[in-house]
Amino acid sequence: MNMNLYSHDDAWLMVDCGVSFSESLSAIHANNPQNDEDALTKKFDRISADPSFIAQRADALAGIVITHAHEDHLGALVDLWSRFKCPVYTTRFTALCLRHKLAESRKELDIPVHIVDDGSTEQIGPFEVQWLALTHSMPESYSLMIRTRVGSVFHTGDWKIDFDPVVGKPFDPLPFKQLASENIAAMVCDSTNADRSGRSVSEGACYQGLFDHVSEQSGRVLVTCFGSNIARLITLFKVAKDTGRYVALLGRSLHTMHRHAKAAGYWPSELDGLLYSPHQIGYLPSEEILIIATGSQGEPRAALSRLARNQFRDLELEEGDTVIFSSIVIPGNEEHIHRLIEQLEQKKISVITKYNTSRTIHASGHPSEQDLLDLYGWVQPSLVIPTHGEQLHLAANAKVAKQAKVPRQM
Template sequence: MTRSERPASINDELVFLPLGGTGEIGMNFNLYGYGPATKRKWLAIDLGITFPDASEPGIDVIMPDPIFIEGERENLLGLVLTHAHEDHIGAVAHLWERLRCPVYATPFTAAMLRGKLAEAGLLNDVPLHEVPLGGHLQLGPFDLTFVTLTHSIPEPNAIAIRTPLGNVMHTGDWKIDDAPQIGDVTDIKTLTAFGDEGVRAIVCDSTNVLSPGRSGSEADVRKNLTALIGTLKGRVAVTTFASNLARLSTIMKAAEANGRHTVLVGRSMHKVTSAARETGYLKDVPTPVSEEDAGFLPPDNVLYLCTGSQGEARAALSRIADDSHRHIALSKGDTVIFSSKIIPGNELPIFELHNRLSERGIDVLTEKDHDVHVSGHPCRDELIQMYQWIRPELSIPVHGEPRHLLAHAELANELQVPEQLVLRNGLMARIAPGPAQVIDDVPAGRLHLDGRVLVRAGEAPLRERRQMSFAGHVVVSLVVDDDGKLLADPEVACEGIPDLEEGLSVEDTCREAADDAVSRMRKSAARDDAAVAEAARRAVRGRLRFLWDKKPPVRVLVTRV
């Protein structure tokens, strides 16, 4: 008898707690808890990142704050990874030392994670266990089966979770593709058999719930890209998500079919293809040509496979567009194909990249012009099919913004699923026993990777950067005697602020305000450094607000001699 078959105790509960990826797309981090409220055992699924936007200057990546489960880590049985996308594994190397639990993944995901752990110096510290495709795992009260799905990366897995209080299907990211080009097709037999057992809840991807029909097949992309590349002259560059191994294979084979040699450009391209070959993929594609050797090929015989489909400033395609790449140059008459979608929030850098290429006479082709991309997430017809296989009692939409979650819940209701529960990060829901309901609200913040330092979202550094990016900043240095009398004119340094008064620089304007404020202080107050600094700060900030209607951060340094 497995633990999942043993009867539950009277106080046992099965709970679900999203700490990332619910109410947003990216940064997935989900917890399942089992047992009495005072001594639950926990299972974590995925631990990913998301990327900053313009409102988060200087931040490299963003990840979920694990503070809640840190306090429970002696009861954390393991971290299970569904697949190797950054929004599902990207935070493991950054946060594992806070969790210190075993990690479980199928071979390709494990290979990708090992590279990240090696870079972080954790390769020999993290207990990383490989699970075979379709494998089984027992972690305390959680009986887990890895179920093969299709997605835009090799080895995407749903996790079929069996517990004494009921079964849960955690889908991870998926779609239904009968010809995925790399990897196995969806394991319908296992999905339907799990549904036949009776499923208490499905925790399911919501990304494309607003899109009718189906997401399309990678086989169609291969046919379309091969035909399109055959019509082009000169050098061709194709950019896509490096993690989409089936797409990389498609592009390499399309190049070969048209007499072109593939050149991998960008660090991520090399990392992904290395992990793929290590785990038995990409055996049937030609060996890429190095960047250096590509320079000796005729233009009609080369295809550059590049990182940078989302307009990333440091990626290969951006450097090519700026004509600053060390080995690769494109010119008028060459073509760049964007075999990818625009991730919401990335519109501006992508369109700016399109324009930089176009200004140099390089043709830009996208999914809007040609059928060169399909999504890796299920559209409505595929979601309906999944519900028909699983037949859950409860639908919990995840991996989507609020509008996606609500639309997913409405779809589940239309499909006669008895219960729907829309959550946000931090809301703990009891799945069983009894009707599903929210029972707690726990901390669920964000951590920002600022260079090598992790800081909590909302802390001072980022607020100050936002303020400086909006209104510049001012530094005032004052030298005073024991009684607070100025011994020299204030020194002022300003950045990002225009001159505001005719005949006066902004530095002179601030110097005048600080001098006047300190000179008017009572002697008793002027003997206090903090009071002097605050008087000058308020005066400078007030003057700038009066003249400019903005309030830049002002820092005042007081030296008393």
């Protein structure tokens, strides 16, 4: 639920305005004056950062910048914008996702959205903000150079070094190497995979592993993945095409991202004609079916969990089918996923995860240790502020920054 605030010259800049899902308030126990244990332990469908501080200073909020369209960076904006009423700056694809969220909410909000391009610079109050493209598991993900007359901050957003990202341009180190001459005061950096050695796997590497697993199955195959990962969707459609299968999408977020990818020009035209409805797919031979479904984290209301409980209207999973988890286990979801896999295996369905195969079937969108070392070496900030991760990830990121000879780490 990212919400970052920068202050300079009596003005404020917000970077991202996101939500988290199915969480309790235990993480902000210290800020709960009533010490209400029920409120702390109860899980809520959606949680955002508390906007009270900046809402009380809304007149000084020069603008909101959204780095990319993932829910933990964009998802609270529609709900909270009326407290701020300031301009929003983002890219075309993210603006497309924002407009869709506005239409779904049916809120009559006239949010002024300024579209920015790669490399462009906007003056937002006293902040000069430059957009620098990087690679992530979402199109048009950007880092920000935030410059003021007293110093500059480099804000990475979510990123990895990927030279074969499937969607968008390969990672280009040059703009980041050029930042070293600016004497950057602080670098606010994604920590999500900082405890993992080596380099994060390229998104393009997933094709071969998924193709191998799907081509080996004689029956119906279902792949579950994160619904927002357009690159993975494209890869799976390519696998379907190359293995002689047709595709059904189960889950609203998958359909939404498929439409957005086509509208934004990211969808390859050679993959058109493969998509069937769940009702239509039921009439095809099982060896011609590839289903892509939401629910990789065991969410009870997602498509895969409903299929495991025989509660999906148009389809049923049967003995001999194969389910592939093209995903990781997000901490906190272990119990839900374990229960889901047990339900599938009780139906005599084969289950493949990244933890029981040597093939690459998932790639994270976040930097591992070597990615961090490279970027720190290029940018050469004076201070690193780890963000976006649990405490162990933040500590690991600070350790990597120290290894990269960054003078200070917070």
